[in-house]
Amino acid sequence: ExxxxxxxxxxxxxxxxxxxxxxxxxxxFDDYTMHWVRQAPGKGLEWVSLISWDGGSTYYADSxxxxxxxxxxxxxxxxxxxxxxxxxxxxxxxxxxxxxxxxVGATFAFDIWxxxxxxxxxx
Amino acid sequence: DIQMTQSPSSLSASVGDRVTIxxxxxxxxxxxxxxxxxxxxxxxxxxxxDASNLETGVPxxxxxxxxxxxxxxxxxxxxxxxxxxxxCQQYDNLPLRGTFGQGTKVExx
Numbered sequence: 001e002x003x004x005x006x007x008x009x010x011x012x013x014x015x016x017x018x019x020x021x022x023x024x025x026x027x028x029f030d031d032y033t034m035h036w037v038r039q040a041p042g043k044g045l046e047w048v049s050l051i052s053w054d055g056g057s058t059y060y061a062d063s064x065x066x067x068x069x070x071x072x073x074x075x076x077x078x079x080x081x082x083x084x085x086x087x088x089x090x091x092x093x094x095x096x097x098x099x100x101x102x103x104v105g106a107t108f109a110f111d112i113w114x115x116x117x118x119x120x121x122x123x
Numbered sequence: 124d125i126q127m128t129q130s131p132s133s134l135s136a137s138v139g140d141r142v143t144i145x146x147x148x149x150x151x152x153x154x155x156x157x158x159x160x161x162x163x164x165x166x167x168x169x170x171x172x173d174a175s176n177l178e179t180g181v182p183x184x185x186x187x188x189x190x191x192x193x194x195x196x197x198x199x200x201x202x203x204x205x206x207x208x209x210x211c212q213q214y215d216n217l218p219l220r221g222t223f224g225q226g227t228k229v230e231x232x
Contacts, residue, residue, distance in 0.1 A: 109172035
């Protein structure tokens with residue numbers, strides 16, 4: 001079964017750090033660009049970051065640039081999001097998502113999503 | 124930055140009705156537009172990619188059209204299971220980034 005399972009979401013104080021993980025199964029993980037997308041409670045979707053199939057290219061939304069770092073370990077079929085200098089506005093459900101494009105580039109067509117992991121930034 | 128304007132923000136229609144949602148980009152985005160469905164408490168689901176291509180397994184009552192700046196998503200005959208929020212999403216290549224529309228909540232009248 002094709003699956004993405006996120007973990008690592010907790011309650012953290014403003015200014016704190018957190019690392020989210022996403023475990024992939026059921027597809028050839030290292031063939032695909034991967035993304036993080038978040039959704040604040042009761043709000044819409046916000047794209048956060050992407051990483052190319054080989055980890056050689058990364059991109060970020062302006063709202064997280066310089067604070068978040070996306071990475072992947074293809075030997076472990078895992079995607080990560082290191083979140084530093086957290087702010088209250090980072091409170092959201094964080095999804096990892098697989099890009100539909102095979103190997104080359106990104107189409108931002110997310111055909112597989114995880115169930116999400118909740119990050120709450122609060123004092 | 125490219126801005127996306129999705130409308131309406133909500134709509135109410137009867138079962139069997141034709142439902143249309145529009146998304147307008149602030150500049151030409153070619154066909155770099157996708158549509159998603161999100162049911163309450165669930166992850167989003169890809170319905171349409173590259174403006175008009177139906178994702179595998181998605182019912183044919185869903186369709187998308189448009190290019191450039193103006194895009195349309197249509198449900199040809201609304202079903203009770205289509206109650207959800209729908210999002211358009213565009214992506215830029217330079218630099219590579221994605222932007223979702225504000226969402227349209229679809230309800231049954």
